[in-house]
Amino acid sequence: EALALNEPETQTQISGGTSKGIWVLAETEADGTLSAVTKELLGKAAVLAEKLHQDVEALLIGSESDAAVSSLAAYGAQRIHLAGHSSLASFIEENYARAAVQVIRECRPDILLVGATPRGRGLSARIAALLQTGLTADCTELDIDAETGLLQQIRPAFGGNLMATIATPAHRPQMASVRPGVMKAREADPALKGECIRHDLSDFKCDGHIRLLDEVLETAGGDSLGNSRIVIGVGRGVKKKETVERICQWAKRLGAAVAGSRAAVEAGLIDAHLQVGQTGQTIAPDLYIAIGISGQIQHTAGIAGAKRIIAINPDKTAPIFNVADYGWAVPVEEALPQLMAVQV
Numbered sequence: 181e182a183l184a185l186n187e188p189e190t191q192t193q194i195s196g197g198t199s200k201g202i203w204v205l206a207e208t209e210a211d212g213t214l215s216a217v218t219k220e221l222l223g224k225a226a227v228l229a230e231k232l233h234q235d236v237e238a239l240l241i242g243s244e245s246d247a248a249v250s251s252l253a254a255y256g257a258q259r260i261h262l263a264g265h266s267s268l269a270s271f272i273e274e275n276y277a278r279a280a281v282q283v284i285r286e287c288r289p290d291i292l293l294v295g296a297t298p299r300g301r302g303l304s305a306r307i308a309a310l311l312q313t314g315l316t317a318d319c320t321e322l323d324i325d326a327e328t329g330l331l332q333q334i335r336p337a338f339g340g341n342l343m344a345t346i347a348t349p350a351h352r353p354q355m356a357s358v359r360p361g362v363m364k365a366r367e368a369d370p371a372l373k374g375e376c377i378r379h380d381l382s383d384f385k386c387d388g389h390i391r392l393l394d395e396v397l398e399t400a401g402g403d404s405l406g407n408s409r410i411v412i413g414v415g416r417g418v419k420k421k422e423t424v425e426r427i428c429q430w431a432k433r434l435g436a437a438v439a440g441s442r443a444a445v446e447a448g449l450i451d452a453h454l455q456v457g458q459t460g461q462t463i464a465p466d467l468y469i470a471i472g473i474s475g476q477i478q479h480t481a482g483i484a485g486a487k488r489i490i491a492i493n494p495d496k497t498a499p500i501f502n503v504a505d506y507g508w509a510v511p512v513e514e515a516l517p518q519l520m521a522v523q524v
């Protein structure tokens with residue numbers, strides 16, 4: 181179902197003009213508010229837009245919530261494209277991708293940024309495939325090449341051992357999915373009012389193969405990792421479920437969230453959705469306390485934005501001490517009772 185957008189002679193032509201606009205695919209939370217990554221993408225889009233002398237625009241699919249629209253404007257979207265239709269009331273990836281493609285074909289943005297969230301990862305891949313354009317997944321930085329004006333899509337490669345800079349000169353839009361927590365959101369300005377554009381999707385055809393039977397909201401409990409100022413990372417060295425439970429009690433007292441390394445997830449100590457690192461979440465808390473974590477690059481890739489790191493690990497040679505601001509070379513069994521005895 182390739183859409184004829186990328187033939188060389190038409191790819192930059194939009195009804196007499198060229199591809200224009202730095203677009204952000206907006207994502208909302210269950211309560212209709214804007215997700216943190218959308219605010220972060222709008223912050224980065226503003227920086228890119230200034231360099232390219234283009235506008236920041238947002239695409240909101242399914243929802244027409246006034247709160248989301250005014251929030252998009254407050255975070256810097258100059259134009260907000262609304263793609264509403266009865267079959268888009270619930271998130272079905274195939275339908276959202278079709279709706280996005282319909283609007284993108286009409287407006288032809290130069291750049292489309294999507295959050296590399298559980299929803300955004302699949303959705304961005306589908307949109308890119310339908311548009312037959314390139315997609316750089318999981319970017320950790322974006323910039324504009326001063327000579328070519330192309331989007332530089334920067335992401336870790338080869339297990340995080342080098343940073344690759346990728347450009348997609350031949351196709352539009354240039355598409356990147358971006359890890360949550362790595363870009364800076366700008367300050368919201370409620371005085372900013374964006375132009376709202378409602379797209380006519382009356383002829384929209386949803387994917388007949390997919391039927392939504394039920395929606396089950398899974399609550400992780402406590403603060404989400406991305407919003408927590410303090411995160412405690414549990415590693416394989418913690419070894420026992422009972423010790424993890426005690427760490428969770430301590431975390432509750434501190435108002436901290438608990439995350440884990442992949443090895444801790446594989447050992448059944450921590451839920452998979454709480455994994456931090458290259459194939460998990462990226463977090464940027466004020467304080468990260470790594471307990472029983474060796475500090476392999478695939479883990480530390482997810483905590484590079486942490487302001488302070490404390491490591492607790494009896495092995496003084498563990499690489500986590502190379503990135504930690506403070507280290508305590510003792511086993512968790514010795515550290516935890518002392519930490520829990522401290523009044524907070």
Ligand code: FAD
Pocket residue numbers: 339414415416417418440441442443444455456457458459460461471472473474475476477478479482492493494495498510511512513
């Ligand atoms: P280990 O490396 O086994 O370290 C355990 C540490 O606990 C050791 O340093 C040890 O000294 C210490 N220890 C032992 N006893 C105690 C004690 N009593 N008290 C306290 N400390 C103790 N990993 C991630 O975390 N996130 C990712 O997203 C991720 N993605 C990956 C993607 C790829 C493609 C690959 C190849 C790997 C990925 N990994 C990821 C795995 C990563 O390479 C490491 O294997 C993993 O991070 C190790 O987890 P760990 O530090 O908990 O375990």
